[in-house]
Ligand SMILES: Nc1ncnc2c1ncn2[C@@H]1O[C@H](COP(=O)(O)OP(=O)(O)OP(=O)(O)O)[C@@H](O)[C@H]1O
């Protein structure tokens with residue numbers, strides 16, 4: 195296993211009383227691509243800004259290995275050249291792509307003699323060569339995003355931190371960026387990428403950290419995260435569409451024959467039936483028990499026993515849909531935990547008030563021998579003091595005595 199190159203330890207960031215990043219712990223190893231996935235406002239950019247030293251954490255620390263041991267990021271001056279950042283959608287000054295990239299390369303102390311070659315190489319890689327001498331201000335969003343990525347890696351850093359690198363890109367440009375990131379990994383670079391695009395992330399990342407409301411709610415490989423799911427699904431594409439009147443009886447027969455391999459405790463929020471047919475896609479979706487051996491058995495039965503009903507042409511186990519389910523399951527669990535914590539906090543608060551009232555009652559009470567009541571004469575005294583303080587002199591006349 196390769197060595198840890200970035201370590202986030204109990205990292206917390208607050209904006210006034212609001213906790214944007216809550217005590218997170220993460221380790222990134224050399225050569226890995228780690229994805230930070232979370233909904234809007236989860237704390238991704240805030241985390242990245244702390245790594246980029248744009249924001250200071252309230253507590254916890256970030257450790258980094260430039261050479262030798264892990265060191266506190268705040269004390270390492272070499273991080274500027276060691277890391278490359280793309281944060282948010284980049285906005286650039288009115289400059290040509292060439293002069294802009296030259297400026298960044300010089301800023302990062304890239305060897306002067308090699309700058310032109312490096313710029314040409316990267317512009318070609320991202321299909322921007324013909325735009326080299328055009329003004330970046332006039333570039334489309336996707337082109338600006340690519341220039342932003344080039345700017346992040348122009349000085350050939352070891353660690354590359356990218357915030358939503360594929361936002362606003364068309365599918366082809368997304369593939370360019372995806373390939374670019376993969377290529378950087380093949381050169382031994384370590385990449386940390388934040389995104390809410392689950393598909394893109396699952397395609398490129400070795401591990402995924404899921405973040406919600408500032409807390410890490412899961413951190414593992416896509417496969418391990420998916421295996422935490424009780425149910426798994428597999429999709430079979432058939433050659434010819436099934437005729438509508440055949441679908442119902444066919445699904446009943448399929449459920450009967452495949453019964454030993456189907457998920458017996460299917461979550462009704464996912465599906466109420468273990469096999470579904472999607473006419474437009476000509477696909478059968480099967481929720482099975484998650485055992486790898488079951489896939490082979492299901493396939494055998496579909497081919498042998500349903501030969502006259504349909505022909506299976508392919509099967510897929512989509513990573514994204516599994517990941518989406520893991521993600522929404524984890525977010526739901528996390529929200530539930532937060533709600534439970536809030537309820538517990540409220541109960542503790544109410545218990546504390548009740549205890550205070552109880553002790554106040556004991557302190558203020560006296561036993562009235564004449565009547566046999568427990569009375570609270572001191573309450574009147576406090577009422578008078580409070581009344582005066584609040585500007586109600588009539589409170590002085592109050593004679594009421596509270597009785598139990
Ligand atoms: N400078 C700031 N002042 C106050 N609150 C902030 C500041 N920056 C971020 N926040 C808040 O912190 C939380 C996390 O924001 P952050 O930008 O890290 O989210 P994100 O996960 O990057 O979201 P998105 O997917 O929308 O980019 C949000 O609720 C945001 O409003």
Ligand SMILES: [Mg+2]
Nearest residue numbers: 238239240357
């Ligand atoms: Mg963000």
